[in-house]
Amino acid sequence: MVKITINGNTYEAQAGQMLIDVADAAGIEIPRFCYHKKLSVSANCRMCLVDVEKAPKPLPACATPVMDGMVVQTRSEKAQQAQKAVMEFLLINHPLDCPICDQGGECELQDVAMGYGQDSSRFKELKRIVPDKNLGPLISTEMTRCIHCTRCVRFGTEVAGIREMGATGRGENTRIGTYIERAVESELSGNMIDVCPVGALTSKAFRFHGRAWEMQQYPSIAPHDGLGSNIYMHVRRNKVLRVVPRENEAINEVWLSDRDRFSYEALESSERLLHPMIKRNGKWQETNWETALNYAIEGLKNIIATYNADAMGALASPAATLEELYLLQKLVRGLDCSNIDHRLHQIDFSDQNDAPLYPYLGQRIEELEKSDAVLLIGTNLRKEQPLLNHRLRKAALKNTGMINEEISANIMLINPVDYEFNLPIAEKIIAAPSKIVSELASVAKALISLTGKNISDEITDLLADVSTNSIHEAMAKLLNEGEYKTILVGRLASTHPEFSKIRALAAWIGKITEAKLGYLAEAGNSVGASLTGVLPHQGIAGHKVENEGKNAFEMLTKEHALKAYLLLGIEAEIDSYAGSNALSVLEEAKFVVCLNSYKTKQMQQYANVILPISLYPETSGTYVNCEGVWQTSHGVIPPPENVRPAWKVLRILGNLFDLDEFNYDSSQEIQDDIHKKTVNVSLPNNLQDWKMPESINIAISNEGSRELEKIIEMPMYAIDSMVRRATSLQNTQDITQAASLYVSSRQLKDINITSSDGTSLDTQMPIMGDERVPDGCILYYAAQKDGFFSIWNESFKFCSSSYHVE
Amino acid sequence: MATAQDILSASILAEIDKYIAKYPAGRKQSAVMPALTLVQDHNGGWLTTQLMDAIADYLDMPPIAVYEVASFYSMYELKPVGKYKVCVCTNVSCMLCGSDEIVAHLEKRLGIKLGGTTSDNKFTLKEVECLAACGNAPMFQIGRDYHENLTPEKVDQILDGLE
Numbered sequence: 011m012v013k014i015t016i017n018g019n020t021y022e023a024q025a026g027q028m029l030i031d032v033a034d035a036a037g038i039e040i041p042r043f044c045y046h047k048k049l050s051v052s053a054n055c056r057m058c059l060v061d062v063e064k065a066p067k068p069l070p071a072c073a074t075p076v077m078d079g080m081v082v083q084t085r086s087e088k089a090q091q092a093q094k095a096v097m098e099f100l101l102i103n104h105p106l107d108c109p110i111c112d113q114g115g116e117c118e119l120q121d122v123a124m125g126y127g128q129d130s131s132r133f134k135e136l137k138r139i140v141p142d143k144n145l146g147p148l149i150s151t152e153m154t155r156c157i158h159c160t161r162c163v164r165f166g167t168e169v170a171g172i173r174e175m176g177a178t179g180r181g182e183n184t185r186i187g188t189y190i191e192r193a194v195e196s197e198l199s200g201n202m203i204d205v206c207p208v209g210a211l212t213s214k215a216f217r218f219h220g221r222a223w224e225m226q227q228y229p230s231i232a233p234h235d236g237l238g239s240n241i242y243m244h245v246r247r248n249k250v251l252r253v254v255p256r257e258n259e260a261i262n263e264v265w266l267s268d269r270d271r272f273s274y275e276a277l278e279s280s281e282r283l284l285h286p287m288i289k290r291n292g293k294w295q296e297t298n299w300e301t302a303l304n305y306a307i308e309g310l311k312n313i314i315a316t317y318n319a320d321a322m323g324a325l326a327s328p329a330a331t332l333e334e335l336y337l338l339q340k341l342v343r344g345l346d347c348s349n350i351d352h353r354l355h356q357i358d359f360s361d362q363n364d365a366p367l368y369p370y371l372g373q374r375i376e377e378l379e380k381s382d383a384v385l386l387i388g389t390n391l392r393k394e395q396p397l398l399n400h401r402l403r404k405a406a407l408k409n410t411g412m413i414n415e416e417i418s419a420n421i422m423l424i425n426p427v428d429y430e431f432n433l434p435i436a437e438k439i440i441a442a443p444s445k446i447v448s449e450l451a452s453v454a455k456a457l458i459s460l461t462g463k464n465i466s467d468e469i470t471d472l473l474a475d476v477s478t479n480s481i482h483e484a485m486a487k488l489l490n491e492g493e494y495k496t497i498l499v500g501r502l503a504s505t506h507p508e509f510s511k512i513r514a515l516a517a518w519i520g521k522i523t524e525a526k527l528g529y530l531a532e533a534g535n536s537v538g539a540s541l542t543g544v545l546p547h548q549g550i551a552g553h554k555v556e557n558e559g560k561n562a563f564e565m566l567t568k569e570h571a572l573k574a575y576l577l578l579g580i581e582a583e584i585d586s587y588a589g590s591n592a593l594s595v596l597e598e599a600k601f602v603v604c605l606n607s608y609k610t611k612q613m614q615q616y617a618n619v620i621l622p623i624s625l626y627p628e629t630s631g632t633y634v635n636c637e638g639v640w641q642t643s644h645g646v647i648p649p650p651e652n653v654r655p656a657w658k659v660l661r662i663l664g665n666l667f668d669l670d671e672f673n674y675d676s677s678q679e680i681q682d683d684i685h686k687k688t689v690n691v692s693l694p695n696n697l698q699d700w701k702m703p704e705s706i707n708i709a710i711s712n713e714g715s716r717e718l719e720k721i722i723e724m725p726m727y728a729i730d731s732m733v734r735r736a737t738s739l740q741n742t743q744d745i746t747q748a749a750s751l752y753v754s755s756r757q758l759k760d761i762n763i764t765s766s767d768g769t770s771l772d773t774q775m776p777i778m779g780d781e782r783v784p785d786g787c788i789l790y791y792a793a794q795k796d797g798f799f800s801i802w803n804e805s806f807k808f809c810s811s812s813y814h815v816e
Numbered sequence: 817m818a819t820a821q822d823i824l825s826a827s828i829l830a831e832i833d834k835y836i837a838k839y840p841a842g843r844k845q846s847a848v849m850p851a852l853t854l855v856q857d858h859n860g861g862w863l864t865t866q867l868m869d870a871i872a873d874y875l876d877m878p879p880i881a882v883y884e885v886a887s888f889y890s891m892y893e894l895k896p897v898g899k900y901k902v903c904v905c906t907n908v909s910c911m912l913c914g915s916d917e918i919v920a921h922l923e924k925r926l927g928i929k930l931g932g933t934t935s936d937n938k939f940t941l942k943e944v945e946c947l948a949a950c951g952n953a954p955m956f957q958i959g960r961d962y963h964e965n966l967t968p969e970k971v972d973q974i975l976d977g978l979e
């Protein structure tokens with residue numbers, strides 16, 4: 011600890027801390043542009059000059075480490091003169107076009123110029139003009155306004171991990187931008203809008219829509235991944251104009267993924283459903299709530315009377331609020347029906363009674379940074395959970411962006427596709443889905459032989475025939491050597507036909523290495539949905555139910571089809587892995603009630619009633635994130651027209667069915683109720699909760715087989731109804747690439763898609779060669795609107811038999 | 817993408833290796849400036865994007881980081897230049913000692929403006945900042961040679977001497 015004096019007051023500080031940090035902590039204002047607390051120090055703008063005693067010239071506070079006895083003046087004559095001079099230089103080439111600049115009113119340059127600059131300009135010469143860059147569908151540029159602080163460049167290198175922006179040229183000719191025009195591909199690119207202190211980089215979606223001072227700021231929670239990023243919504247006259255991050259070190263730090271930032275655009279989608287609708291005599295008509303609700307109740311009652319309650323089933327979006335999810339299961343169970351689920355992407359449910367209560371991350375989000383050995387199983391982490399990936403990136407690289415950058419964690423992968431990561435990968439195995447289990451088994455086996463640890467004889471027997479190679483051994487070694495180990499199981503594992511085995515193997519590896527095993531909760535309330543019992547086999551807080559209902563996949567397949575469905579917030583045909591089967595099952599059902607914010611052509615084919623419900627900014631509600639933290643947000647705008655929050659709709663449905671204890675007056679009351687019932691739930695023990703597999707298949711070589719293995723990926727901007735309708739996100743490369751099918755480049759010429767009966771199939775989608783895809787596989791993207799249903803349940807075959815693995 | 821080996825000759829790569837060896841292991845990118853110089857000299861005095869990408873690939877750098885260096889320093893050229901590149905300093909000392917007159921003379925004699933290249937591709941005229949020869953201002957640099965205490969007559973003499 012050292013003592014320093016700033017403006018006459020004494021402060022304690024850590025030796026080596028930068029002056030600006032000490033001043034910030036003490037609430038002393040020092041103007042700055044290039045400094046950003048999450049980025050490396052570049053000290054190039056010179057705005058933070060302060061007067062330090064015994065120093066001949068003013069020093070930049072952002073790059074001056076404190077020393078004991080330092081005496082600093084931030085507002086002395088010398089300091090002020092320096093600040094004024096720097097401000098004058100910075101403004102020389104700035105266009106001063108504040109009246110037409112989106113940043114006006116919230117611009118650091120404006121504020122600092124007001125506070126520290128001169129009142130008039132002495133510069134009479136010509137200003138430079140800089141051509142704009144095309145930075146893709148999310149960011150607008152006005153590069154003439156750039157003051158070369160390089161925050162965006164450092165963000166690109168140090169956080170996004172893609173160095174696409176840079177500063178070329180020098181002096182007055184310096185240019186920021188992508189040297190070769192190229193869309194900014196990072197899933198975190200929107201943060202550049204926030205870090206840019208001026209109006210050079212602004213939001214394309216928000217451009218010219220509003221002024222900072224016209225908007226109100228409301229806190230909220232983003233529901234599009236397992237993090238529950240904290241956000242502010244900026245609202246003017248009941249319209250959300252934009253979304254920005256709300257700082258929370260424990261969750262999203264100061265960042266926000268593009269998905270969470272731009273999804274608000276879907277609030278105004280033309281597909282928005284604004285009035286209840288019912289189908290009478292095959293014709294859709296808008297109606298009032300009373301009619302629609304009675305129509306729904308009658309229809310469902312009919313089904314129950316004709317068949318029984320178990321002829322009905324409910325499916326919910328894991329992005330719904332905790333209160334909605336809870337009421338849905340209370341309603342369904344209250345009717346004596348146990349067919350309810352939210353695990354729309356899962357196929358293997360065989361271990362559900364032994365699985366953890368909810369998909370718990372296994373540790374706090376922040377703690378991920380401590381990892382020094384990480385095994386990722388089946389995940390395109392960057393796209394699935396952008397900010398969790400950022401935590402791992404921080405774990406993997408020490409001193410990012412600095413000259414002494416070094417690798418500090420060994421990140422390993424077992425994936426069916428060679429996804430691009432923005433962090434160094436120590437070892438990786440890319441294998442067809444059918445081989446993932448045996449690859450994982452090999453790592454487990456390698457660990458057992460390396461450590462001599464035996465978890466159980468049964469396991470040793472199961473692994474008896476498994477062989478290992480040098481990569482498995484290298485992975486075992488790195489995992490064993492680590493001090494803080496993390497294993498993460500992602501979406502491509504949880505959607506795997508042998509997910510239960512992957513879970514068991516991951517747990518074995520976790521046990522041998524004493525690692526933290528975590529699941530990547532897909533949506534904002536995947537955890538909440540499990541916790542409240544939106545599951546066929548257990549009720550709230552994991553209470554076992556007497557008769558187990560059908561799971562999400564069963565409910566949407568022909569053999570198990572039900573007579574009636576209640577769908578909350580999903581478009582089952584694209585949100586479920588049952589795909590086009592789901593569509594035909596729903597079409598054949600006798601009665602389908604949809605609670606949704608949008609109406610689609612498909613929905614109108616299969617539904618009988620569609621009830622318009624609020625999107626997340628329009629309702630209060632709670633989200634439980636992947637680390638089990640509850641976060642409640644309040645509605646920030648009222649729902650439009652006749653739209654109502656889903657919890658109210660479900661409550662009334664409960665009343666109309668005469669169910670007990672359905673008289674909630676606010677979502678808070680529901681939350682209190684849930685809280686009471688779950689207060690004793692402890693964090694799941696992922697290392698304990700798994701089921702012993704009956705066998706471990708050693709990879710059967712599919713050499714010679716003419717059928718292609720399917721790898722189905724959820725494009726990051728198609729994961730829920732809202733994201734799918736956010737227009738800017740739909741123009742990004744992440745979504746445009748989803749309109750093709752991909753096979754291994756060297757097999758491209760051999761492939762011709764034939765359907766299961768051998769006839770040639772027109773997929774209406776281009777088939778492309780892709781080096782990331784292993785041989786014998788076909789990668790395609792779920793949740794495509796058109797041209798997709800035709801291929802979902804088809805099998806793909808080679809046309810020639812010339813396929814040989816080299 | 818083409819790799820460095822596809823684009824750069826083995827002998828150039830071997831030269832670059834010599835520079836890489838001067839820096840601690842894992843700091844390959846420290847050799848970016850000599851690498852750019854070598855490659856530029858071999859390519860008739862200028863760098864293409866493809867060449868810069870090849871250097872980036874060889875030194876494990878993001879391409880933009882190579883572009884940043886190449887565009888920052890005035891000794892790298894991103895467009896073709898003439899056989900002789902005349903770099904005239906117009907910074908303070910040279911300006912005070914008459915660089916304006918030197919520039920005017922050069923422009924007249926060569927029939928091109930600063931930044932231009934003669935139609936026979938013999939000369940390129942380039943304005944540069946201080947080359948640290950202020951003591952003998954005004955000055956210009958051609959190739960690796962400095963020419964100092966310039967007068968219009970001396971300029972003619974120098975240019976006449978170049979075939």
Ligand code: SF4
Nearest residue numbers: 156157159160162206
């Ligand atoms: S674009 Fe903005 S963030 Fe980037 S250097 Fe310019 S002023 Fe700084």
Ligand code: FES
Nearest residue numbers: 044053055056072
């Ligand atoms: S903030 Fe210190 S130099 Fe820019």
Ligand code: FES
Nearest residue numbers: 905910946947949
């Ligand atoms: S000013 Fe011309 S050499 Fe220094």
